[in-house]
Amino acid sequence: MMKRKSGFTLMEVCVALAVLSAGVFVFGRYLDGFNRIRTLERAQARAVLEAANAVEYFIQNPPDCRDTSFAFSEALAFTIQVSLETIPGLRQIVWLNASVVTPRVRTDPKAPVFRRLVRCVR
Known part of the structure; x- marks a missing residue:
């Protein structure tokens, strides 16, 4: 009889x-997806x-009392769009709307919008 050798075929x-x-391969794809999501979350944050800094800027530096729009571009990743809407009345205030606009999606429903009353200069 032949002896069987131990080991793997x-x-x-x-x-x-x-x-x-x-x-x-699957683990590498998982890590790649994780890194992409993390990068997108950091960019969104x-x-x-x-956008919050833009609102603070207009609080500290009151704008003119008129309906206007501004756009602040941060590299190529996103743009902060600020619009001022005058409120008629005796008080000198405007609605300030600050939102994030990305180049891929112009009207993102999940995009944060900061809305605040701000004093203005006449």
Whole structure:
């Protein structure tokens, strides 16, 4: 009788390598997707902070009392759009709307909009 040698056959090694490479590929795709989502979330958080800074700027530096629109561009990732709507009356106030506009989606329903009453200079 022939003695059977201990060890793995060539077919078993090939199957194990195929399973291992498939697992590494799936894990790599998972990490790539995770990094993309993290980058998008950081960009969105930065855009929200810039929109809040735009509102603070107009609070500290009162604008003229007229209906106007401004756009602040931050590199190529997003634009902060600010619009002022005059409120008729004796008090010198305007509605200030600050929103984030991305180049890909012009009217993003999830885009944050800051709306605030601001004193203005006549």
